[in-house]
Amino acid sequence: NLYLYQNQFLPKEQVSISPDDRGYYFGDGVYEVFRVYNGNLFEPEGHYRRLEKSAREVRIPLPYSLERLHQYLTELIQANHLQEGTVYMQITRGAAPRAHPFPPTHTEPVLMAFCNEIARPKSTMEQGITAITADDIRWLRCDLKTLNLLANVMAKQHALDQGAGEVILHRNGTITECSASNFMIIKEGELFTHPANNLILHGITREVVLRLARNLDIVYHERTFTIEDLLSAEEAFISGTTVEVTPIISVDGRRIGTGRPGPVTRKLQQAFEQLIN
Ligand code: PDD
Numbered sequence: 001n002l003y004l005y006q007n008q009f010l011p012k013e014q015v016s017i018s019p020d021d022r023g024y025y026f027g028d029g030v031y032e033v034f035r036v037y038n039g040n041l042f043e044p045e046g047h048y049r050r051l052e053k054s055a056r057e058v059r060i061p062l063p064y065s066l067e068r069l070h071q072y073l074t075e076l077i078q079a080n081h082l083q084e085g086t087v088y089m090q091i092t093r094g095a096a097p098r099a100h101p102f103p104p105t106h107t108e109p110v111l112m113a114f115c116n117e118i119a120r121p122k123s124t125m126e127q128g129i130t131a132i133t134a135d136d137i138r139w140l141r142c143d144l145k146t147l148n149l150l151a152n153v154m155a156k157q158h159a160l161d162q163g164a165g166e167v168i169l170h171r172n173g174t175i176t177e178c179s180a181s182n183f184m185i186i187k188e189g190e191l192f193t194h195p196a197n198n199l200i201l202h203g204i205t206r207e208v209v210l211r212l213a214r215n216l217d218i219v220y221h222e223r224t225f226t227i228e229d230l231l232s233a234e235e236a237f238i239s240g241t242t243v244e245v246t247p248i249i250s251v252d253g254r255r256i257g258t259g260r261p262g263p264v265t266r267k268l269q270q271a272f273e274q275l276i277n
Contacts, residue, residue: 001080001114001115002076002079002080002114003015003112003113003114004072004073004075004076004089004111004112004113004114005111005112006063006108006110006111007064007072009075009076009079012114015112017095017110017112018095018110020095020096020097020098021092021094021095021110022092022093022094022095022096022103023090023092023093023110023147024092025098026100027146027147027148027149027150028058028060028092028093028147029060029090029091029092029093029110029146029147030051030054030055030058030060030090030091030144030145030146030147031088031089031090031091031145031146031147032047032050032051032088032089032090032145033086033087033088033089033241033242034047034073034086034087034089034241035086035241035242036077036082036083036084036085036086036087036115037084037276038083038084038276039077039078039082039083040077041070041073041074041077041087042241042276043204043207043208044070044073046204046207047204048066048069048070050145050202050204051066051069051089051091051145052066053143053144054144054145054146055091057141057144058144058146059102060091060092060093060109061109062091062109063091063108063109063111064111069089072113073087073089073113076113076114076115077115080115080117082115082117083117084117084118084119084120085115085116085117085118086115086116086118086241086242087113087114087115087116088113088114088116089111089112089113090111090112090113090147091109091110091111091112092109092110092147093107093109094107094108094109094110095107095110118242120244121242121243121244121246124165124243124246125243125244125245125246125247125269126261127247127249127261128237128246128247128248128249128260128261129164129165129166129246129247129248129249130163130164130165130166130248130249130250130251131159131164131165131166131167131168131178131236131238131248131250131251131252132158132159132162132164132167132168132251132252133167133168133169133170133175133227133251133252134155134158134159134167134168134169134170135169135170135171136151136169136170136171136176136199137151138151138152138169140198140199141198142176142177142198142199142200142201143196143197143198143199143200143201143202145201152179152180153179155167155169155179156179156180159179166178166179166181166238166246166248167179168183168227168230168248168251170226170227171199173226173227173228174194174224174225174226175194175224175225175226175227175229175230176194176199176200177194177200177201177203178238178240180240180242180243181203181205181238181239181240181242181243181246182194182200182201182203182205182206182238182239182240183236183237183238183239183248184206184209184236184237184238184239185225185229185230185233185235185236186233186234186235186236186262186264186265187225187229187232187233187234188234189218189219189234189264190218190219190220190221191210191213191218191219191220191221191264192220192221192223192225192229193206193210193220193221193222194222194224194225195222195223195224196222203239203240203241204241205239205240205241205243205244205245206239208239208272208275209239209245209268209272210222212268212271212272212275213268215271216267216268216271218264218267218268227251230251230256231251231254231256233256233257234256234257234262234264235247235256235257235261235262235263235264235265236248236251236256236257237261237265237268244269244272245265245268245269245272247260247261247262247265249261
């Protein structure tokens with residue numbers, strides 16, 4: 001398994017990151033997770049645009065142009081013969097003795113990327129998963145894909161400890177998104193999802209789903225909704241690079257709709273399937 005480290009392709013064992021890396025001290029970095037289908041990056045432009053925004057907003061200079069990054073990731077996929085899986089890439093502000101201020105200007109950002117061979121989540125997409133709700137205690141720039149994921153990690157583990165598959169985050173009862181996916185409900189046949197503002201990650205899969213909804217004449221609203229709305233919804237599902245479109249069949253032990261994946265979710269799943277094949 002070859003890693004991309006700065007501009008080199010190396011076996012994992014030869015990737016050496018400094019203990020002074022600011023990613024390690026402060027979570028001071030940004031990242032992306034891409035899907036690979038049939039050896040190709042899925043929706044790469046969306047990911048690059050988001051990476052550029054995350055990096056700009058936290059003021060980490062990207063070490064390469066987006067074209068160059070794309071070349072590197074394409075080479076990485078080829079070198080690892082990856083057909084189906086994900087590519088993880090992160091860029092930190094670099095290594096410098098621990099201090100809160102930005103490091104000296106000559107400090108180089110540290111780029112690292114690797115491939116993960118993983119199958120699509122077929123059985124959970126088919127059967128759906130359960131979820132619980134939890135307070136969204138994250139900061140107010142959830143639109144940036146930064147390495148600071150402790151609140152997401154804590155929330156996810158809390159769900160798993162309760163025997164649920166995912167956690168639905170809310171601020172004072174208004175649902176934002178999940179620990180590593182966006183959230184959508186179907187109410188009276190129409191789709192609702194949180195607006196793409198500072199409180200959620202602007203998911204690439206979310207955009208794809210809304211595009212599919214448009215093509216399928218499913219009316220959708222990027223509008224906030226509450227836990228109460230969710231509990232009386234006909235259907236609910238999550239969207240994300242790793243989960244694609246996965247139905248949520250119960251929340252806090254209460255059935256959503258019939259307690260089985262619903263027809264609108266199925267339609268979107270089928271359209272997604274066609275898109276990637
Ligand atoms: N997570 N919301 C959050 C908080 C996320 O971390 C993610 C992705 C999404 C979905 O975004 P997209 O459709 O672009 O994958 C929404 C990645 C997969 C992760 O951290 O592993």
